[in-house]
Amino acid sequence: MNICPNCGLPTEACICKELAKTKQKIKIRTTKRRFGKIVTMISGIDSDTKGTAKKLKEELACGGTVKNSTIELQGNHVKSVKEKLIEMGFNKENIE
Ligand SMILES: [Zn+2]
Secondary structure, eight states, X not given: OOBOTXXXXXXXXXXXXXXXXXXXXXEEEEEEOGGGOEEEEEEOOOSSHHHHHHHHHHHHTOOEEEETTEEEEESOOHHHHHHXXXXXXXXXXXXX
16 A cells, blocks of 8 residues: 555545645736737646646637646636636635
């Protein structure tokens, strides 16, 4: 049986990943790109950034990329991104 070195629980029962999710400070903001295009930037998601980006892109039906653990989505999705992240288990207190 494997024991998680962080929480001391068997890896199947390890809560570190979930805990990490609730602790991450996430920032959502928009920025203007060339030709006046709006991009939604989500930073602070350190674990499974790519997986989260993929889910967001699917849910919001938009394009996007991951750069240095910052998720960039095309268009202004600030409100819906926040809702989706909360649905995914992130702590809304930590989302700005
Ligand atoms: Zn653990």
